[in-house]
Amino acid sequence: EAQVTQNPRYLITVTGKKLTVTCSQNMNHEYMSWYRQDPGLGLRQIYYSMNVEVTDKGDVPEGYKVSRKEKRNFPLILESPSPNQTSLYFCASSLKTRTFYNEQFFGPGTRLTVL
Amino acid sequence: RKEVEQDPGPFNVPEGATVAFNCTYSNSASQSFFWYRQDCRKEPKLLMSVYSSGNEDGRFTAQLNRASQYISLLIRDSKLSDSATYLCVVNMGLDTGANSKLTFGKGITLSVRP
Numbered sequence: 001e002a003q004v005t006q007n008p009r010y011l012i013t014v015t016g017k018k019l020t021v022t023c024s025q026n027m028n029h030e031y032m033s034w035y036r037q038d039p040g041l042g043l044r045q046i047y048y049s050m051n052v053e054v055t056d057k058g059d060v061p062e063g064y065k066v067s068r069k070e071k072r073n074f075p076l077i078l079e080s081p082s083p084n085q086t087s088l089y090f091c092a093s094s095l096k097t098r099t100f101y102n103e104q105f106f107g108p109g110t111r112l113t114v115l
Numbered sequence: 116r117k118e119v120e121q122d123p124g125p126f127n128v129p130e131g132a133t134v135a136f137n138c139t140y141s142n143s144a145s146q147s148f149f150w151y152r153q154d155c156r157k158e159p160k161l162l163m164s165v166y167s168s169g170n171e172d173g174r175f176t177a178q179l180n181r182a183s184q185y186i187s188l189l190i191r192d193s194k195l196s197d198s199a200t201y202l203c204v205v206n207m208g209l210d211t212g213a214n215s216k217l218t219f220g221k222g223i224t225l226s227v228r229p
Contacts, residue, residue: 033217042221043159043202090158100147100206104217106158 002027004107006091012113013081021076021110023091030096032074033058033104034066036087043090049074050096081114088112118142121203121220128193129228136188136223138203148179149204150188153222159202163188193227200224 004025013019025032033048035058045058049068063085065077074093078085091107121138128134140148148165163170165177165186176189186203203220 035219040221043219045217101164103161103164106160108158109156 002105004091004093004105006089006107006110008110009108010111012115014115015082016080019078019081019112021078021089021091021112023074023076023107024072025074025091025093025105026072027093027095027105028071029093029105030071031102032068032091032093034064034074034076035090035092036060036085037090037109038087046076046089081112083114086112086114118207118218119203119205119220121223124222125224125226127226127228130193130195132193132227133189133191134193134225135190136201136203136225137185138187138220139183139185140203140205140218141184142205142207143181143184145184145205145207147206148186149206150177150186151202151204151219153200153202155199162201190225193225195227195229198225198227 007022030051034046035043037043044060046060046064047055047058047066049055052068052071055066055068068074089110092104094102094104119140122136126134150162151159152162153159163172163177165179167179169178174191178187200222202222205218207216
């Protein structure tokens with residue numbers, strides 16, 4: 001089944017404790033992205049990657065890191081989480097073609113709480 | 116002006132009603148447009164792409180007005196299963212050939228009652 005998976009789905013942690021949220025897709029998509037969704041603010045892009053070893057900042061990259069060493073994986077790293085990073089996180093992927101009408105496929109989301 | 120702005124909600128309509136959502140975008144160079152649907156506590160999923168000529172998929176019709184920079188979604192004969200949040204999404208098109216800069220509206224919540 002074609003899908004985007006994220007782990008963990010739920011995480012409660014404490015301020016300053018490094019964590020990684022994994023994202024993996026099995027559709028051979030070049031493009032991957034991370035979003036956070038907060039009440040009243042909608043979905044905001046954190047980082048995106050056009051291909052292996054190519055990453056770039058989205059709208060809200062502060063406090064986050066990413067890497068793209070393999071095509072299928074795009075982990076999100078919080079080196080020192082803070083309470084303002086409590087949010088619902090989505091990973092997404094899509095093909096990279098010459099059209100701008102590429103559907104983005106989202107993972108199921110990771111609900112993170114930082115105490 | 117916000118990059119992507121949607122009608123404030125929520126919308127509460129009876130089954131069978133016709134409901135219309137509007138969305139405006141600020142960047143006239145935007146390349147492509149979409150409506151995504153998000154069920155409670157779930158991931159967003161593509162509902163429809165929005166083309167310049169307008170497009171229809173069953174009870175759903177999407178339209179684009181580039182001159183006025185707005186997108187609309189019309190749902191006819193509403194069903195209980197249409198209850199969800201509808202996200203207007205605009206691709207600013209910063210990189211050719213990929214959705215590198217998708218900007219999401221905050222979403223409109225639709226509740227269809229029996």
